[in-house]
Amino acid sequence: MSMTATVGHAHADPHHIGIVIEHPGPASKRIVTAYGFWVFLLSDIVMFSCFFAAYAVLSGQTAGGPSGAEIFEQRNVAIETVCLLLSSFTCGMASIAADVRNRFWFYLGMAVTCVLGLIFLVIEFREFADLVARGYGPSRSAFLTSFFSLVGCHGLHVSAGVLWLLTMMAQVFAKGFRADVLRRMMCFALFWHALDIIWVGVFSVVYLLGGAP
Amino acid sequence: MLGKLDWSAIPFDQPIPLVAGAVVLVAILGVLFWVVVKGHLPYLWDEWITSVDHKRIGVMYILLASVMLLRGGSDAIMMRIQQAVAYQSQGYLPPEHYNQIFSAHGTIMIFFVAMPFVIGLMNLVVPLQLGVRDVAFPTLNSVGFWLTATGALLVNISLVVGEFARTGWLAFPPLSGLSYSPGVGVDYYAWSLQISGVGTLVAGINLVTTVLKLRTKGMNYLRMPMFCWTTLASNLLIVAAFPILTATLAMLLLDRYLGFHFFTNEAGGNVMMFMNLIWAWGHPEVYILVLPAFGIFSEVVSTFSGKALFGYRSMVLATMAICVVSFMVWLHHFFTMGAGPDVNAIFGIASMIIAIPTGVKIYNWLFTMYGGRIRFATPMLWSVGFMVTFIIGGLTGVLVAVPPADFMLHNSMFLVAHFHNVIIGGVLFGAFAGFEYWFPKAFGFRLDERWGKAAFWFTFTGFYVTFMPLYIAGMLGMTRRLQHYDVAAWRPWMIVAAFGMAVLSIGVICQIMQLVVSIRNREALRDRTGDPWDGRSLEWATSSPPPVFNFAFHPDVRGEDAYWDMKTRAQQQSFDHDVPGYQDIEMPRNSPTGFICAFFASIMGFALIWHIWWMVILGGIGAFATFVVFAWRDHDEYVIPAEEVARIDRINLEERRSLVSMAGAV
Numbered sequence: 038m039s040m041t042a043t044v045g046h047a048h049a050d051p052h053h054i055g056i057v058i059e060h061p062g063p064a065s066k067r068i069v070t071a072y073g074f075w076v077f078l079l080s081d082i083v084m085f086s087c088f089f090a091a092y093a094v095l096s097g098q099t100a101g102g103p104s105g106a107e108i109f110e111q112r113n114v115a116i117e118t119v120c121l122l123l124s125s126f127t128c129g130m131a132s133i134a135a136d137v138r139n140r141f142w143f144y145l146g147m148a149v150t151c152v153l154g155l156i157f158l159v160i161e162f163r164e165f166a167d168l169v170a171r172g173y174g175p176s177r178s179a180f181l182t183s184f185f186s187l188v189g190c191h192g193l194h195v196s197a198g199v200l201w202l203l204t205m206m207a208q209v210f211a212k213g214f215r216a217d218v219l220r221r222m223m224c225f226a227l228f229w230h231a232l233d234i235i236w237v238g239v240f241s242v243v244y245l246l247g248g249a250p
Numbered sequence: 251m252l253g254k255l256d257w258s259a260i261p262f263d264q265p266i267p268l269v270a271g272a273v274v275l276v277a278i279l280g281v282l283f284w285v286v287v288k289g290h291l292p293y294l295w296d297e298w299i300t301s302v303d304h305k306r307i308g309v310m311y312i313l314l315a316s317v318m319l320l321r322g323g324s325d326a327i328m329m330r331i332q333q334a335v336a337y338q339s340q341g342y343l344p345p346e347h348y349n350q351i352f353s354a355h356g357t358i359m360i361f362f363v364a365m366p367f368v369i370g371l372m373n374l375v376v377p378l379q380l381g382v383r384d385v386a387f388p389t390l391n392s393v394g395f396w397l398t399a400t401g402a403l404l405v406n407i408s409l410v411v412g413e414f415a416r417t418g419w420l421a422f423p424p425l426s427g428l429s430y431s432p433g434v435g436v437d438y439y440a441w442s443l444q445i446s447g448v449g450t451l452v453a454g455i456n457l458v459t460t461v462l463k464l465r466t467k468g469m470n471y472l473r474m475p476m477f478c479w480t481t482l483a484s485n486l487l488i489v490a491a492f493p494i495l496t497a498t499l500a501m502l503l504l505d506r507y508l509g510f511h512f513f514t515n516e517a518g519g520n521v522m523m524f525m526n527l528i529w530a531w532g533h534p535e536v537y538i539l540v541l542p543a544f545g546i547f548s549e550v551v552s553t554f555s556g557k558a559l560f561g562y563r564s565m566v567l568a569t570m571a572i573c574v575v576s577f578m579v580w581l582h583h584f585f586t587m588g589a590g591p592d593v594n595a596i597f598g599i600a601s602m603i604i605a606i607p608t609g610v611k612i613y614n615w616l617f618t619m620y621g622g623r624i625r626f627a628t629p630m631l632w633s634v635g636f637m638v639t640f641i642i643g644g645l646t647g648v649l650v651a652v653p654p655a656d657f658m659l660h661n662s663m664f665l666v667a668h669f670h671n672v673i674i675g676g677v678l679f680g681a682f683a684g685f686e687y688w689f690p691k692a693f694g695f696r697l698d699e700r701w702g703k704a705a706f707w708f709t710f711t712g713f714y715v716t717f718m719p720l721y722i723a724g725m726l727g728m729t730r731r732l733q734h735y736d737v738a739a740w741r742p743w744m745i746v747a748a749f750g751m752a753v754l755s756i757g758v759i760c761q762i763m764q765l766v767v768s769i770r771n772r773e774a775l776r777d778r779t780g781d782p783w784d785g786r787s788l789e790w791a792t793s794s795p796p797p798v799f800n801f802a803f804h805p806d807v808r809g810e811d812a813y814w815d816m817k818t819r820a821q822q823q824s825f826d827h828d829v830p831g832y833q834d835i836e837m838p839r840n841s842p843t844g845f846i847c848a849f850f851a852s853i854m855g856f857a858l859i860w861h862i863w864w865m866v867i868l869g870g871i872g873a874f875a876t877f878v879v880f881a882w883r884d885h886d887e888y889v890i891p892a893e894e895v896a897r898i899d900r901i902n903l904e905e906r907r908s909l910v911s912m913a914g915a916v
């Protein structure tokens with residue numbers, strides 16, 4: 038085989054700017070893992086955006102049933118919000134404890150996070166159960182369909198987060214602060230904080246905007 | 251106990267699916283029997299099923315796509331025959347069966363042929379082109395593949411147990427709602443796409459992270475081969491678009507299972523919201539498929555013209571422009587919805603704008619060929635065939651992007667001809683070009699050129715004879731998805747199209763023959779150098795097939811066309827590799843996580859379709875347990891000692907030195 042044809046423009050600085058930053062090579066595992074998880078979170082947020090869009094389209098379609106202002110209880114939602122925001126703080130504490138390899142503070146931070154998450158879930162579940170009992174289930178109207186789906190989707194994420202949280206605690210208990218366990222912990226923390234951001238959206242769009250008379 | 255499942259689910263009164271299912275079942279059992287008796291099971295399990303090697307997973311993706319191509323192709327043959335005979339008669343397929351066939355054909359061809367084919371090629375090639383040892387998340391990669399296979403499995407089960415959707419490949423409500431589709435068909439459709447969609451998302455995240463974070467030393471963004479760029483664009487689209495599909499299908503399933511009102515006609519549901527959501531995924535999807543094909547053509551055209559790609563930077567810009575604009579045109583799929591002239595005009599113009607970067611690409615390929623020393627090997631034939639065909643498809647695309655014209659052509663056979671023109675001419679030709687081009691890299695021997703060229707010419711001709719008549723039938727007013735018709739003027743075109751389908755089938759047979767003949771003559775076709783095409787990018791810098799670690803050293807890249815550059819320098823400096831200091835290499839261990847996960851996903855999907863709730867819970871617990879067991883393992887890597895690396899690498903270097911000295915002698 039001959040190799041006499043023209044060579045491609047093989048210089049890194051075709052416009053002679055004078056700055057050539059050579060790529061240093063593959064990133065470390067920690068960076069790759071966190072980066073990939075970020076990309077996943079972005080895709081998860083895209084999924085939520087569909088449910089937000091559906092809520093925006095359908096929130097006026099009450100089909101003779103109740104509107105948001107009639108069924109939302111701001112007090113409960115305020116408690117839910119406080120729980121979730123506080124849990125973000127305690128989750129952050131647990132992350133720091135993991136970074137400095139402090140088991141006691143790690144377990145404490147995670148346990149408080151778990152309890153706050155569970156309180157959030159109980160309040161949400163009671164809100165849902167109460168609505169269904171009053172005949173305002175998701176099949177009542179398109180508005181309630183979109184409300185239950187959006188809020189429920191977030192609730193499912195929190196439930197999955199609690200399950201993950203307990204698994205993380207068990208892992209640290211069994212394996213200690215191994216490098217791969219720490220990477221997973223970092224991903225969990227990212228996940229938990231992202232759920233908070235989404236809750237801020239839910240709180241604003243559903244309960245504040247929708248709750249206005 | 252078994253939900254909605256009972257003996258009435260088996261279509262004893264319909265011979266076609268029953269016989270087809272029986273044949274497939276016998277074939278699968280036969281292969282399994284052969285594997286077990288010959289004692290290949292441990293090999294299959296250790297080397298393939300549990301493999302987390304990106305090359306192996308890529309090959310398995312392509313194998314899945316090829317098998318499903320035969321299934322989807324059989325559906326196509328049945329439809330063409332039906333429309334050729336069903337003039338003023340019922341033909342041989344009853345309407346409810348015909349409707350399932352066109353729905354299954356579309357679903358299979360997009361989700362289980364085109365997607366796995368391009369994802370398989372990306373998996374196989376991209377880490378090699380980037381000069382790295384694996385993708386970012388090897389085990390997750392395996393999970394993604396097996397979930398895709400689960401989706402394909404469920405679609406095929408629907409052939410024999412129950413039914414498939416009769417709604418078309420996108421299952422528009424209210425037809426796909428519970429009141430008009432009470433059977434399990436739509437559930438098969440939705441759950442198989444949900445499960446395989448998770449697999450696709452995983453693959454997308456994996457490849458985005460791989461391209462952005464795992465590149466060898468010196469592989470700056472603007473030195474990446476074009477295929478890596480199109481992979482990046484395509485997978486960014488997957489990450490941004492597939493969650494929309496997941497959400498939309500979840501809403502449809504909530505409507506069907508729990509009586510929600512997203513897309514119903516009652517209680518304020520909004521059917522057009524489904525159209526908007528599904529096409530907000532669906533339009534990017536076509537670019538998810540075709541962008542990697544563009545990348546393949548860029549590699550092939552440049553290699554077989556013996557020149558660097560013309561206008562590399564404009565190609566990068568065009569790729570990323572398509573990536574962005576593809577999210578802004580979804581409404582052109584339903585101009586007739588009645589959104590008003592302003593909205594239609596904006597989306598019509600946006601659709602035409604996409605033709606500009608695509609045109610840039612076509613010109614770049616033409617100018618790459620211009621003045622080059624062109625070798626018309628099989629991959630190059632597919633590429634040139636693509637350029638001709640895709641231009642026609644692009645032009646008819648610009649035509650239907652004009653809203654007034656679209657009102658006439660919407661849902662006609664013209665549209666069917668148009669999207670087959672771009673998907674076959676673009677994606678499938680690209681997949682075949684990539685298959686021919688990278689096969690030697692994957693398996694260590696080339697494919698037979700004579701059968702390859704025959705396959706190209708039959709497929710190419712067959713495509714034109716099949717689909718050009720459909721354009722004309724569409725102009726004559728024929729709408730799509732007709733089980734029978736009474737218009738005499740359409741008949742001749744349908745017969746021509748059926749004839750074209752026969753020619754296309756000969757092309758497929760040639761493709762299979764090529765594989766058989768090449769495997770038989772593999773010693774004569776052996777690629778000893780690792781560089782059978784005189785390639786330009788890094789995948790050709792390692793042996794064929796590459797060692798499990800791909801490269802003994804991360805290559806040091808100094809410019810575009812990294813391997814070409816190395817070869818040129820080596821020629822000047824006579825390959826003076828002083829024996830380098832080899833080091834131990836850590837590689838990820840094999841893991842059955844993907845396979846077991848998919849096993850439970852299959853159980854869960856099947857149970858959800860048939861409302862067998864205890865089995866759903868069982869599957870869910872199993873999947874979670876699999877992840878926990880995976881997370882609990884203590885050793886996730888193994889070490890290849892430096893001596894072993896040295897031994898493997900020296901063999902490769904010897905072959906290469908002889909290549910260079912031979913070239914020097916010429």
